Amino acid sequence: MDQSQQEFCAKLRGAFTALVTPLKENGDVDYEGFRKLINFQIDEGINGLVPLGTTGETPTLDDEEEEKLIRIAIEEIKGRVPVIIGAGSNSTKHMTEYVKRAKENGADAALVVTPYYNKPNDSGLIKHFEAAAAVGIPVMIYNIASRTGRNIPVGLMKRLAEIPGIIGVKEASGDINQMGDIIREISIPRKAAGNPFVVVSGDDGLTLPLIALGGDGVISVISNLIPKKIAAMTKALLEGNFEEGRRLHYELLSLAKTAFIETNPAPIKAAMNWAGIPVGPTRLPLGPLAPSSEPPLRAVLEQLGFKLK
Template sequence: MNQSQQELYQRFRGAFTALITPMKENGDVDFEGWRKLVKFQIDEGINGLVPMGTTGETPTLDDDEEEKLIRIALEEIRGRVPVIIGAGSNSTKHMVGYVKRAKDLGADAALVVTPYYNKPNDSGLIKHFEAAAAVGIPVVIYNIAGRTGKNIPVQLMKKLAEIPGIIGVKEASGDITQMGDIIREIALPGKAAGKPFTVLSGDDSFTLPLIALGGDGVVSVISNLIPKKIAALTKACLEGNFEEGRKLHYELLPFAKTAFIETNPVPIKAAMNWAGLPAGPARLPLGPLASGSVAPLRTVVEGLGFTLKE
């Protein structure tokens, strides 16, 4: 692996936050709140940021809102940590436009999700990701069958990993066996051959087991509230300190589970509001947290040491 490839690989390892998009009570984007959240993440030592993803409610944002959010984030970050911009669409043409936007605005990489609803066949999926990589910015695949209706199996992921410019995957299949197979059959041989392929967990609860199998970190939801803790967990595991990693894993596991008691990002935004961070409501069609979910979520967040607002 030459030096530039090694630097690229190291840059996309660690704890990345899938940023929420704060809203005002009237449903407008809270741009000043967004600026505060980006600063908070950097100050707390997160390794990287992923704006404009699922957690950021991009299906309900318009292009002007997204571009302003990206510009503010990059202005605040100033190259201190890598930024992977969500650039997915179920239209290849639209996706390419979003990847170009990420490149033109100065992002470090683009996160491209499996096209949803269409359920593309393998040949179409390969061409979709070839089109993304052709833009000329590093591309991270986002594999999440629960949101898209299509899983990318290991053999197809092998073909996608061979596309120049595809540098890794955010694996949110929920299948730790599949994650392990991707690491064993793609990432580890790639690293040995000087062609690194980063594997990041898309599920907070799988951070430790994924890294134990040879993975590289996490794109975290709960780090919106506790970035320092998630960075510490990831660092301990990547350094092979699994005694400390297990301690943090079990400390944070109840929150990692309860933060998905309802559709993401409804619970994490509620927790952030209670803790005094700018989050606001989710946009329709996502409604407020159900009354039956309030007590268990508040109990878990208070257990992390937060004094919560009503």
């Protein structure tokens, strides 16, 4: 790993927001709303931004919309925080094109998810991530078996971590034992050798235990709504102030749970709209929240002090 990548990895500590994509009521992308959301996040102290992830509803965005969102993100962020562009696909050819697109538009890194639906074998996964890294931009693996049907176990993650240009993993396996083993067997030795491998949580509710085990932070969904709180919690934990970090963890835990009462990002978008941060509806096939899901989510937001519309 060269000096510039080492310095970049040092910046990948803290709270990053997996940005929602604001939509108008007619379903068109709200590009002005996207600009406002980016600036709201940075003004509130978030450490980095991740556009075009699953939370950004990329399965339903077309190439032209994605291109424009990337350009706006780079334009608005202006280097103030690192930007990691979602560039995953279950086609290696398409994924490579998306990683190139991220690089050409000036992203700091690309987030590449395990290929979904195909359920590739180990040799296929290695070739897939080799192709991503060969583009020449830092690549973070996104491991989320609940979405993809394919977990990356520790032994395979070790092999992927050896690929030059693979700088870390967004771990959303939900398995804290696996997360701990990745940190203990890959991240800690790599950091000691001056060759960092970043491990961030992909689950808001597991940020505290992941950092306690030696992890680096979170790519958060609920920070779309509460970036200042998530940044403060993560900062406290990374600085070893576990009393304050634990206090914030428990304060926010109900939201971390209830924000997934239905498929992400439907609940967080509803919560943001109610709280006065207009991001519009989701796109089909994600429909509006079921009536039974609204009361518990609204109750959690009111407990956090939001005055809801």
